[in-house]
Amino acid sequence: MTKGSHYTAEDSRRWVAEPPKKGYRSDFERDRARVLHSSALRRLGAKTQVVAPDTDDFVRTRLTHSLEVAQVGRELGRVLGCDPDVVDAACLSHDLGHPPFGHNGESALNEIAHRIGGFEGNAQTLRLLTRLEPKVLDAEGRPAGLNLTRASLDAACKYPWTAPDAPLVHGQRTSKFGAYEDDLAIFEWIREGAPAGRSCLEAQIMDLSDDIAYSVHDVEDAIVAGKFQLRWMANPDHRARVVGYTQQWYLPHSDPEGIDAALARLEATPVWVLEADGSRKSMAALKNMTSQLIGRFCDSALGLTRAAFGDAPLTRYAAQVVVPEETVMEIAVMKGLATTFVMTTDHRQPIYERQREVLHALVTALSATGDRHLEPMFAADWRAAEDEAARLRVVIDQVASLTDSSALAWYERLVGSLPSLW
Incomplete structure (x- = not known):
């Protein structure tokens, strides 16, 4: 059993048994x-x-x-x-x-x-x-x-x-x-x-932390990148778009009035930054907003989870994370802001099409050339594959492992000139 008395020897077990290791680490x-x-x-x-x-x-x-x-x-x-x-x-x-x-x-x-x-x-x-x-x-x-x-x-x-x-x-x-x-x-x-x-408590914490982090930070990134300003929410058309995308993408079974109310709650916080002009003062205010919103969302979940399961140490399947509905909606609204002004803008759509074209072409080219262009580890997997389906999975593994830039480089090497927009 590893450090932490609320975990068992089965929790610490590995798929492949390893010799005991000396040292200070659990x-x-x-x-x-x-x-x-x-x-x-x-x-x-x-x-x-x-x-x-x-x-x-x-x-x-x-x-x-x-x-x-x-x-x-x-x-x-x-x-x-x-x-x-x-x-x-x-x-x-x-x-x-x-x-x-x-x-x-x-x-x-x-x-x-x-x-x-x-x-x-x-x-x-x-x-x-x-x-x-x-x-x-x-x-x-x-x-x-x-x-x-x-x-x-x-x-x-x-x-x-x-x-x-x-x-x-x-x-x-x-x-x-x-x-x-x-x-x-x-x-x-x-x-x-x-x-x-049912996911374990630790997985639920990971999931909530992911939601909190990207909902807040994506808005910060979009503002700094010049995609929008939070003062735009005073414009009825912009506000309606944000509410609509939030409902469509994240809260399909919530009503628009409730989503608008969640946005209003966020706007009422003293840290809401209506406009960031790139100055050190405005950037500090924006960073403070992201920090305070993360704290707001975490505190609400911690409070309700403790109210439901008490103060004892909670692990694995002894409890579940409980998030207030108002917090769920506020996190979704933050996601909706980035969705509206970054991910769904018209100028992004041709880029998305070219990205898909690159990946389709890479899989086609690699599938047609066997193990010739695969990295050594994936080439070995391809040779060990039992059938066509298993070989395609290896090719998918290879392509999925690539970064954005290496996918483009592989395309140029295996297919030819990049599609327009690059």
Whole structure:
């Protein structure tokens, strides 16, 4: 059993048994270190969060976003009684499976992989942690990824089900899932003894921290990048668009009046920055706003969770995170601001089309040339694949591992001149 008396020996168990290690670190501290030193985490530094990483020195990448999520999650977990390193490792891991070009790239690869079970960033994260990232091999020489403990892997499972078992949400089956069918063995091992379809407390903290961090920071990035100002919300047309996109993308079963009220609550806070002009004073005010809003959202969730489950240390399946409905709506409104003024603007649509074109062409080119252009690890996987479907999954793994810039470089090398807009 690792440090932290509320975790068991089964929580600390690894898929591939490792010799006992001497030293001052717990099993969970080793998990966090393995993720922090992984090549998959480093690659997030060149992957799109919302604004492309090569457009501005200030904007967040998926790496800086993951570090910020880990900071929020670690503190939330510590206050509730979780091992901070379990939560930290899960937060650092949560975006590892995202391909080039953000959610647009994820959508493109899902289209390409539809006949082999699709592509899902969270399922790809599990695949990286348990198979693709080089660290540990089993006795037969098969890859075991980073070989994290059961508790840390479970904490990284945001959607603890496979695609066929995905639950119904408001009458529709969710498209999100956490494991591919050919990763079922390790997934079932991770989930031994867990309630079906329920994520552990540490995973719920990771999920909430992700929502909080990107809802606030994406707005900050968009303002600094000159995409919009919060004073625009005084314009009825702009305000209606934000309310509409918030409802369409994040709160489809909420009424517009409730969403507008959530925006009004945020506007009434003393830290709301109507306009940032790039001066040091305005930038400090903007940074203070992001900090205070993160605290606002965290405090509300901590208060309601403690009210529901008491003051004892909470871990694994002893409790669930409880978030007030008003906070859920305020977080969604922050997401809606970035969606309205960054992700859905007309000038972005041709770029999204070119990004999808690049990924489709890369998969086609690599599939047609066998293992010739694959990196050595993926080439070995391709040669070991048993059928065409397994080989396509290897190609998808390779393309998903690329950064935004390396995907473009591979396209130029394997296909030809980049599509217009690049």
